[in-house]
Amino acid sequence: MQFIDQAEIQVIAGRGGDGMVAYRREKYVPAGGPAGGDGGNGGAVWFVGTTNLQTLLDIKYRHILKAPEGERGGPKNMTGAQGKDLIIGVPCGTLVRDMTTDTVLGDVTEPDQYLLVAKGGKGGYGNVHFASNNNRAPEFATEGKPGEERELLLELKLLAEVGIIGLPNAGKSTLISVLSAARPKIADYPFTTLIPNLGVVRREGGDGVVFADIPGLIAGAHLGVGLGHDFLRHIERTRLLLHVVDLTSLDPRADFDTVQEELLAYGHGLPQRPQILVLNKYDSVQTEDTDQLAAPFTDVNLPKVIISAASRHNLETLLRLCWQGLDQLSGVYSLS
Incomplete structure (x- = not known):
């Protein structure tokens, strides 16, 4: 289609x-x-x-x-x-x-x-x-x-509560495919995803929550470079963003900053949108030291979670952070 x-x-x-x-x-x-x-x-x-x-x-x-x-x-x-x-x-x-x-x-x-x-x-x-x-x-x-x-x-503008963003090949499509019944195209080259993909993730004892896999953003997306210019609008309606970063990248922190700068340049309230930093591909890195992997992001004031979408490592923690974030936005979440 x-x-x-x-x-x-x-x-x-x-x-x-x-x-x-x-x-x-x-x-x-x-x-x-x-x-x-x-x-x-x-x-x-x-x-x-x-x-x-x-x-x-x-x-x-x-x-x-x-x-x-x-x-x-x-x-x-x-x-x-x-x-x-x-x-x-x-x-x-x-x-x-x-x-x-x-x-x-x-x-x-x-x-x-x-x-x-x-x-x-x-x-x-x-x-x-x-x-x-x-x-x-x-x-x-x-x-x-x-x-x-x-x-x-x-x-x-797609109606989704949770938007999954990040550079191409960060693992967004794999993540939505293991969290939901969505079956996006997945490959090891950039721009595999050419259209936003929607998937419904069920809460335990609750209704389904719509997640949207947004096509990869690159530097200059807000100016029309790459695919991001056409699909940044689809992030506007989301309540919570999952910013997926590839831990096997040469510079994961630079990847994170690139996408954040695009959100800031695009505006429309996206820089203020609540986010969760998702450090992906834990199964492919050379170290199991999570503190070392998260070190480049110590100054980033966001909830952080290290996962592997491919091996489904730590996805329960990720979903718990999502539900807590959405409940806080609804004013029903309690820290007790």
Whole structure:
């Protein structure tokens, strides 16, 4: 499946139907008066959150989404049929922005959440509305109003409580694959992961927590270098970050600093997001001295854990830190 997380589209609500000029023409009613009905309102354009979609692929190539117009009013004061609303399903996590005004119209984050993005035009009045003592047989009606028309930018930001970040080949995909049922592509070369992967990790006696494996960040990601520029937005909704560092790297501390600098440069609240430092690939280092392995990070004021995702070493400790961090953010965690 192709992962599309941005789409530019045009939405056009339906035009209202015109009012009608008509008169009563009944037998034995010589002065029946006006009887032209109103036009029907045009259809509106709505987005609705759905769990059946994971990307914006279905929308990206439609370009123009147009709702039906309202029908013209009829004789005998009959109102024209209203244009049917156009309802478009979008993945949960879709942010909708008006490209002309650069304003956010809404954020679809829940299943069955509706967002009105273009109002339908109001139907015109039939001539019955314009009858008066001075004009008992008006010969005019009003036209229907055009529906709203907008150029929209849709941005999909994954909904995950825990984001897994780090340089390419730090072991993020392996970690999410052993913690959850996710099965990302794993290999020993950079940029194996080309799209974010989601996995659900079950808490003991609790609900599942969504983890997101974010494609590898590199220096300059916030400027569009590598893959990070396209996927940094997916970290924005996470509550907790697992920063995975490869202990077999030539300079693990430099790797850590590189990603932190990218978060700082990108902004959007990411530098302040709670993090856990995950020192990975313990099974591949030359020493079992954990103090020595953690020494380069003594000045880093983050919870730290040394693991091996491949051999599943110390994953229980990692998950305990995750649950504690999430509970603290919810205000329910106690140190007792």
